[in-house]
Amino acid sequence: MRTATVQRTTKETDIAITVNLDGTGDYSVSTGIGFLDHMVEQLSRHSLIDISMQVKGDLHIDQHHTVEDSALALGEAVAKALGDKRGIARYGEAHAPMDETLTRCVLDISGRPHCVYKSSFSQPRLGEMDTEMFPHWFHSFAQTAGITLHIETLYGENNHHIAESMYKALARALRQAVEIDPRKGDAIPSTKGVL
Known part of the structure; x- marks a missing residue:
């Protein structure tokens, strides 16, 4: 199985994450x-990547x-669970509707981190989450995952629907990209021989 655990501890956060790329979408997130x-949780469920994420952060700041x-x-x-990326599909794309909202996500597990984020919100918070943090989340994820990520809300009005459709679109595209393609065998999906 393609699994990985990451422990990230700084003066600002203490994080433990385990992923299983060949999972069933089980999650434990705090x-x-x-x-x-x-x-x-939406990302886990719709990508079928099992995610255990426990975070203690300086939320008082x-x-x-x-x-x-x-x-x-x-x-x-x-990225760690993908290893050398042998046999993966590499590319993924998905459209995720949520009622009046539609988001498109296209990604490449290229080893070249880049994020194009096109979405906006009409209110500053969703629950207790600052909406200005959504683009930062996607940029940060793309950076360390080593993926080229394009995510765009094509249209939408409800802020909750906009956010959720972005994570569901990412999930479905990621599910495609990390899948093992039986036609590729053990090959790395690049003419360079490395990703």
């Missing part, structure tokens, strides 16, 4: 930010460190 928990560091650690765990 970040101290209820709405972020809900989003990571604000959410920035908790959101950023949890995304960095999750991306690192995914």
Whole structure:
């Protein structure tokens, strides 16, 4: 099985994450930010990646460190579980509707981190989560996962639906990209021979 555990401890956060890329979408998530928990749970369930994420952060200051560091650690765990990426599909794309909202996600497990994020919110918070932290979460995840990530809300009005459709679109695209392609055998999906 393709699994990895990452422990990230700083003066700002203490994080333990375990992922199983060949899971069933089981999750145990506790970040101290209820709405972020809900989003990571959506990511797990719809990608079929098992995620255990326990985060203790300096929420008495604000959410920035908790959101950023949890995304960095999750991306690192995914990259570690992928190993040398032999046999993976590599690319993934998905559209995720949620009522009036539609989000598109296209990604490449390229080893070249980059994020294009196009979405916006009409209110500053969802539950207790600052909406300005969503782009930062996606950029941080892409950075340590080593993926090129394009995520765009094509249209939508309800802020909860916009956020949730982004995580579901990422989940479905990630599920495609990490899958083992039986036609590739043990090959690394690059003409360079390395990702």
